[in-house]
Amino acid sequence: QSILLPKGVALAVNFAVPPLLFLQGIYGQFIYPGAILSALWSLSLMAVAMLAYYGLYINMAQSGLSDRVRTTALTISLLLLLASAFLLVNLSTLMQNPERWAAPGRAISGLFVNLGDPQFIPRYLHILLSCLAVGGLCIALPARYRSDRLEPSAPETESQYLHEREAAGLSWFFYATLLQLPVGGWFFHSLPQAQRKLFMGEDPTAAALMFLSLFLAGFALFAARRGRSLVAAVSALLTVCFMAGMRTLLRASLLEEHYQPALRPFEAGPFFLFAASLAASAL
Numbered sequence: 001q002s003i004l005l006p007k008g009v010a011l012a013v014n015f016a017v018p019p020l021l022f023l024q025g026i027y028g029q030f031i032y033p034g035a036i037l038s039a040l041w042s043l044s045l046m047a048v049a050m051l052a053y054y055g056l057y058i059n060m061a062q063s064g065l066s067d068r069v070r071t072t073a074l075t076i077s078l079l080l081l082l083a084s085a086f087l088l089v090n091l092s093t094l095m096q097n098p099e100r101w102a103a104p105g106r107a108i109s110g111l112f113v114n115l116g117d118p119q120f121i122p123r124y125l126h127i128l129l130s131c132l133a134v135g136g137l138c139i140a141l142p143a144r145y146r147s148d149r150l151e152p153s154a155p156e157t158e159s160q161y162l163h164e165r166e167a168a169g170l171s172w173f174f175y176a177t178l179l180q181l182p183v184g185g186w187f188f189h190s191l192p193q194a195q196r197k198l199f200m201g202e203d204p205t206a207a208a209l210m211f212l213s214l215f216l217a218g219f220a221l222f223a224a225r226r227g228r229s230l231v232a233a234v235s236a237l238l239t240v241c242f243m244a245g246m247r248t249l250l251r252a253s254l255l256e257e258h259y260q261p262a263l264r265p266f267e268a269g270p271f272f273l274f275a276a277s278l279a280a281s282a283l
Helices: 003-027 028-037 041-058 065-094 120-148 155-190 193-202 204-225 227-256 268-283
Strands: none
Touching: 003 028, 003 155, 028 065, 028 120, 041 065, 041 227, 120 155, 120 227, 155 193, 155 204, 155 227, 193 204, 193 227, 204 227
């Protein structure tokens, strides 16, 4: 399974780049000041991810390295990936809180860490638990797929192995998602009162998205306990989609006093440059 780890990280990085580019294009006047305040950490993000990537390749080595070296490389890679998530949360919480940019006595040293933001820790934990939950599904789904396609003459030991693997993946998903309940509650109560009211009924769209997210998360937990990997995965995917909508509304609400997209003129140059680059890379 170590062979899949570098590929998984590479896919994650590539899928993360387009949203980050769009975020920079839409909220550039917020994300760049946050990046300047935490310049050293923001600039080190790519190096941290690359070192973690190399460590996974060392762990993948089949010969010439001892198990101890591979295990050490894997441990360091995991710690670096945790650090990269920490750096991203630092940047994202900075960009949505302009009030913290110009605090009295704030020196622009490029070393600012936004731990004073009450949203920082619960948001970081929320992301880590989400990764564990999705990782569990990534173990359970292939096992279910292979199990459904086993020949009747296949050894019983192989069927048992796949069943145990699916059960282990679903357990990871179930308990990581279950832990999201207190962490999610912590995250919700860390929001300013105006944003909490938004999801408690003041904005019908936000309230509906929150209800659907909670309902589908509960349904995914139920499906996982029943051993229904595909149903749990579909429910989890829909939950992520609805929560992405919640995140968009939350960001817009937090920046409402500072940013109104309707008043911003359309900048054709960057858009067509992005479209041309996308077309060229597709060819």
